[in-house]
Amino acid sequence: MARLPELLGKLSEMEQTAARIYWKGASAVKDDAELERLLKGLALEEEEHMRLLLGFGRHIRTAKGLCSLELDEEAVCRTKDYFNIAEKRIDAGRLTNDNLIDCVATTESSEWNREFLKVIDGLKQDSRLFIPVAARIQQHKRSVERFLGSRAAFGRFLAGMRSLPSVWEERLLVVDDDQAVAAVVTAVLEDEGSVETAANGAEALEKIETGYYAAIVSDFSMPVMNGMELLRRAEQRFPGIRARFLFFTSDRERIEHFRDKGIRALMKPASAAELSGEVAAILSRQR
Known part of the structure; x- marks a missing residue:
């Protein structure tokens, strides 16, 4: 085993x-804003992963959980x-948009990435300092999966991406007094993590006070405690938590x-794509 x-x-x-x-790939994209945005986002995330790995690594002398890895x-x-071949082709202007997507999918679902995720999981098991790294890397993986899922021609890569080991599971909270609505929202979000539900604001507040939720999706109008009162009380305990909230409402002025x-807020009824997009943005820490 190599030294840490x-x-x-x-x-x-x-x-x-x-x-x-x-x-470089983002600079080579032609007339595809979504692909350009993906590549820029992935580049920023890779740089962040590098900083986090080196930064937290300074505080750990050894990683017992990785002894056999x-x-x-x-x-x-x-x-x-x-990477070397891809970079030369990008520099020569020989990669089409589809080639760039293929490059992302091949890289992210590679044997190397599988090895990388195993190491990250081992570091996380050995030290809580690496939990933020694992959470960020899991969202990086999910952003690639979401993109590939939106491009039918590249759906063949999804199985490979989904077979990669998961290094973190986010907890999400759905708050709605209508059980049928809560069930639909839960089904839409199940790929994003472990989803729990609460029937009203008061029940949700109890859950929030006893555990961390990466995203909280709430109806506005509910009995016992409405969404705004839930947010107000939650912010008293956890300043800045509004960045993790998404509300549903049928009142356009309230939006x-x-x-x-x-x-963040969506008009009722919202599509599954709108809901998934907003929650993905919360989980990716985008504003």
Whole structure:
């Protein structure tokens, strides 16, 4: 087993290389704003992963949970070779948009990435310091899955992406007094993590006070305690929590009020795509 500094050095080097290629790829995109946005987002995330790995690694001398784990050097070499070829083709202007998507899918579902995720999971098991790294990397994986799922021609890569080990599971809370609505919202969000429900604001507040939820999706009008009172009380305990809230309402004026206050909100009825998009943005820490 390589020493921890050596291991983290190898991981961060690959993250740095991936970031550079994604930045170059974003510059090469032609007339596809969604693909350009994906590549820029992935590049920023790779850079963040590199900083987090090196930053938290300074506080840990060893990783007991990784004693029996070795990086597959052949997988590392194959991925480096692939990166080298892809970068040369991007520099030469020889990659189409479809080629760029293929590059993302191949890289993110590669043997190297599987090895990388195993190491991240081991680091997380060994030290809580690596939990933020694992959470960010899991969302990185999900953003690629969402994109590939939206492009029928590249759906063939989804199975490979979904077979990669999960390194973190977010907890989400759905708040609605209508059980049927809560069930539908839960079904839409089940790919994003473990979804719990609450029948009103008071029940939701109890849950929020006893555990962390990465996203809270709530109806506005409910008995016992409505959504605004839930948010007000939750913010008293947890300043800044509004960034994790998403409200449903049938009142268009209220929608504008929410948005003026920096609170995410959707008009009823919202589509599954709208709901998934807003929750994905919350989980990805986008504003």
